Amino acid sequence: MTDAKVVHLNKVAPEHSPNSPVGRLPVALIHVRDKAAQQLKQALQALFDNADDTLFEMADRATSNAEQNTFFEAMRDLRLKRKNIERSFLQKLFETFSALNQYEIGKSAQLDTVSFETLALIQNDELEQRVAVDSMVAKALSHDAQPLAHLTTRLNAIITKKLDEKTTPLGPEALCGAFLDACSSLGVEIKVKLIILKLFEKYVLSGLGPMYDEANQLLVAAGVLPELKSTPMRRRTAQQPGVSRAAQGEAPVMGAAPYADDEVREVFGALQELLSQVRGVAVPRRELPADALPISSHDLTRLLSHLQQRMPMQAADDIDLRRQLEQLLSRASAKSGKTRVVGEVDEDVINLVSMLFEFILDDRTLPDSLKALIGRMQIPMLKVAVLDKTFFSRGSHPARRLLNEIASAALGWGEQDDAQRDSLYQKIEQVVQRLLNDFVDDPAIFSELLAEFLAFVGDERRRSELLEQRTRDAEEGSAKAELARRQVEQALNERLLGKTLPEVVVRLLQEAWSKVLMLTCLKHGVESSEWQMALATMDDLVWSVEPHEGVEARQQLLELVPGLLKALRDGLTSAAFDPFATGDFFSQLEALHVQGLQRFKRSLVEAEVEQPVEALAEGEVAEGMAEMPLLVLPEPEPKVEAAVMVAVVEEIILSAPGETQPSEPEAVLPDDDEALLQVDNLRVGSWVEFQEDEEHKLRCKLAAVIKPTGKYVFVNRTGMKVLEKTRMGLAVEFRRGAIRLLDDALLFDRALESVIGNLRRLKNA
Template identity: 25%
Template sequence: MSGHLHGVAQTTRTDPSRVLEEIKRQTLEQLGGLPGTLYAPIEEALKAESLKGDGRNHQYEDQAALWVLRQQQASHVMAFRQQVGLGFEAFRAPASAVGGLGGSPLQLVGEQQLAFDLDGERLTESLEQRYLRPLEMLQGRLKMLSASIGSPTGINPFGPYRLVKAFISVYAETQVTESLRLRLFREYEHELARLLGDLYGRINNLLATAGYGVGLGAPGAPVRAAEERRERNTLDDVFDTVPHRESSTPMHDYNAAMGGYGGESHAAHGHPGGARAPNYGGHDPSQPVSQADVAAMANELAELRSQLHAWREGLVKSGGLPPAHMPQRSMAPRRELRVDEVVGMASLLQPEPPDAYARALAVSGRLGETIRDQLYDGARRLGFNPDQTCFSAEEDDAIDLVALLFDSLFRNHALQDRARRVYARLVMPYVKVALTDNEVFVKREHPARRLLDAITEACEGNDGETPQDRDLLERASSISQRIVSDYNEDLAVFELAHAELDALLAQHRRRIELQEQRAAKATYGRERLGAARGQADAAVRERIGEARLTQAVADFLATPWRHHMVQVLLRENEDPKRRAQALALGDALVMADRLAAENRGRELADQLLALQPIIVQCLASSGLDDSAAQHGMAGLVRALVTPDNERAEHPLPSSAEVEEDVAEERRLYLAAGTTSANHDPLLAERMRQLEPGDWLRLTNTQGETIAVKVAWSSPLTSRFLLVNRRGVRTLVASAEELATLASVGRLVVGAERTAFDEAMRQVRRHLDRVI
């Protein structure tokens, strides 16, 4: 059964009242429960902060206020649905819209209401910029709808302004703290960013199929579509999709940095897919695909095909295609091969060794040529003359998309050489999938798509060092062999294979989480040790400084006492009395040396007797037993009781050296002048808003790009721990250093959660750039 989609354009218009009611139903169905979804993530974030024990006083107040909100959850949901519904009534009859969302008489505004209004304005502006293109298209269709109703065009009832006003009307009168208010706005923005792209796509197609502005979004405007994608791609160069999650830091102007950097973040959040395929297939798999979904996917496929055709035409004109691969469908003697004939060729080639594809994957851009060469060979074996037949446009599209997809996977994911053969086996089965069911390129629940995601997760960055990693590689390899042997146009093979591999990956994900936690703890321990050493070095430099001391006292301060200070700061930093006592010992030794120099023997003796137990304790903390500590004490006393011992200035201790592995890590990613000295402040502010779970793409000094995740943010230095997909530490860097990396093009914020989505986004950007 073919999966090719075809859009249907209607020239007759459906009753506008029925259309508006359907839009209202879909809007309430998708957005009506939003207030009820905000509290759980905020509660989890507050619990995590309280477990961290970072000392913020507002946590308990936030938790108490959140508990009150949760008790009123049902009423909040009802009030929100009512306000959204009032927006539709105001659109239907703008002149009669009084109260509710339509405005209110002038009056004094309280501080909380003013704060809500200001945050609401910022959120509205952010959403309007983010969804600028779909909102412009929808506004044109709504204008036609209003004209059919016979009323002036009102405010878009499902636009950002109305949705934000509905949100404010629900919460403006509640008793919430400032930080909780910001959390509510942040979570509301996150939920809208997750839902609005799909909602606007559905409504746009609903209006189009109902006859309101049929030509506005038709796939027959590839030039404008390409221009829009190029705009998005330019803005995506630094910021891609970054889902908004709960931040542990209250941010009053949480969108200021995003809006201040040329609008990149707004554009990158334009819809959940950025420059890639929208999540038209992101619905519940148990629910049937609606007509709007089908139309949206058809439009998306048509747009993708127009890109491919323009790309191929460019290759032909530039001579980038070998003569045997030139499209020659216009020549009379050549017959276009039917899809079933090409599928038969692919089935013939499917069980054969994948060496040719493995070699092609090692060279970017060669896979498409290799696939065609192999298919031509299969055609000869089946009795077709390649000089008298050619591929149809749809068959060329399927071949090119599979080739570009696999090339993109290898360019943008850390796949080892061992994984190349796994993917090479899958090339021909995926060509068959693309020929018979092109929904694989736009539908996220497609079984073949999910299997490729799972295989990439198993292989990415996997060098087989541990038994678990080797088991993953072996399972991925065996599954690819099973696909080759069993796939015969039945997608159930992909479903079963994905279920098996995903069960193994679930255990692997838990190990990765533990690995991330260990990396975070190790990094935090290093930071605490470095901070303690820095404070101890500063204390030593302060006491040695320009003072003229005996060699014994200077050595004692630079070694045992410094080590003792580090131990106290690490183990007993919360005890100010112990810290003060340790600092006082250093001051007392400097004073004892001065008394000795002035030959004030009695005072010196009293001082040393008083210091003896503390000095012995200090020496013991360096690992000396009681007898060695007593011996060290005696040597110090001997040096001090001799007044004419030489005293001089002593060199200050150098700062602690950076561990070799950390130094290598920083050389690999922060070399060539990558410092925080000349960073963009706005870009750095955007980096500070990164949160655990955000994905980035990082390029090292050798030009290798890997996906990294923000695993942890240090409460001590505010630096970010970046780990790869195996949970292994990759880099620890400050927001300023990340901003500098982004400004030189070696860091891109935002990466897709799944490999297939990321690969398709890169394919689109590549096609746009080439076109």
């Protein structure tokens, strides 16, 4: 490593002063830090160099313009912020190294405790990110566990803090945390974040092994534990052929990180403690005979499997699980001659799962027709909880995720949907049936079913998003047309309201020229020269049919008419107006202009005749008489019927195509009304349930808020528009209790939070 590189990296995080509370690092550790920082910086540069291509490919495969724009915006954001992300990441790395020799006087290390006081639901995006990071860390640990363990041991030999694989500065978990912190300024959606995390795994975490080897060599060269020998990686106990994990007394952990055991014990232990404090209130108190012999978890799963096989023949709410278990245990006791009971831990699991499903089956968010299906999952979920206690602590657990995904997909399912034909209902029924038929003691089936169900809902979601986007585009187009219609109405009313004009001109402007103005407004906007020219043509037409006096006005009319007629004809042609109606308009307009010119001639003749002859000299009289015939038509004028005149006294209102008569005016609520606040808190993507009448309910999702018109557009789960309301109309519905917001938070997490809350309330009662 050159001096230049060392200086450059030190600029990222300057050394602490001698008076700093952070202790100085050994020289060997500084070498490890600087070498690792150099390697990590190169890996990050490779990540960003390849991110553009990856995001461009994703944009190319996007199914909608909105999705494509998401990836293009992410590319731009990443280009602008990559230097800051690199700098922030390396800064964090240097800070963690600098803190390794910091003494914490009077503070002993302790495990973080789980507080149910602050237990809150995890947002979907955060959960997905956490699942992705857990998976990345677990994979990196499985590949590079031995060199990382040696590095951690050597670091512990030369620093004051005690590290493990989670807290070591070069461990995958610390590096992931530093990268997420550095990327916090990125304004991208979760799907883009997950792509960036995948790139981090590919270009950074996959190269940790060689970095650990080099760091170990640097420390060995400095004399730090050179005698430390490589040892075989710790492997799981081999499974006996033909014997399941449950039969060996193991609790299979599906995808759990190797360091999850403490957390699992702590979470489940806290739940058990809550249960123990409310025995006899929330759960029955166990009164056991002195000779009672608890059955193993494996035997319990066998009994549950027996009940599970009978489940398809019965409705979920008809099964008293505890009573049926007691009957089976009574038979087992009679055969063995000893009283067999469920063990205390398994009894707690049964109570917890029972409470969870009580919440689920009472949840108003789930459609009643799907509750029966989901209720049949109780025994499979109970079995997996008995086998694997991470079921209660790990949000990414496949069984929990499967239940959450089913509930999320069912959110928009309406009671009026045809269950026999509906693909979602059939898919959920298929998943439940597979669980009941095939799940014995291998929880891997949940991962398999989860993958299948995610693929199914992914296809459905893409189709619905496409239709939903088309609905939004159509509504936005309609809103633009509505805004243009208002602009045209304003322009017409400004020029016509209060005036008395020939009826044909009013009709021409209202029925024909309004269409020209609409197209011009939509195509070019009201700031354009085309819009101003269309307004000027309308102004010229109005002026041309109004009464005017004087020679100058006659001359102006003669000059104006040819260009005016051409502009009118060109405009109506561009708007594809009916040519027959156009011809009729122009015939009547020609007659109006002829009348106007004749009126000019008559007024001039009358003015000449009224001059007193005495006042003229003889030469003037002769000259006047000589010119007189020029002002009088040589033949009698053809009689033209007087035009029908109309007074425009009411505002002109243009109707949209297919628009019905305006409905009754809406009720008006004060600005601070609680119902209006509820409407304003609605977000795009929120699911609601409308009570249409006593028997029918409509579930729909807010797809768009069209700002120009103030419309709230709702779609069903297929993306088809089913309802539109104004802000005030929605507020009125909220006020009369006809709308209910559906909670789209994760079902299992809501159920667990409710159970914990109830237990705590009972404990404090």
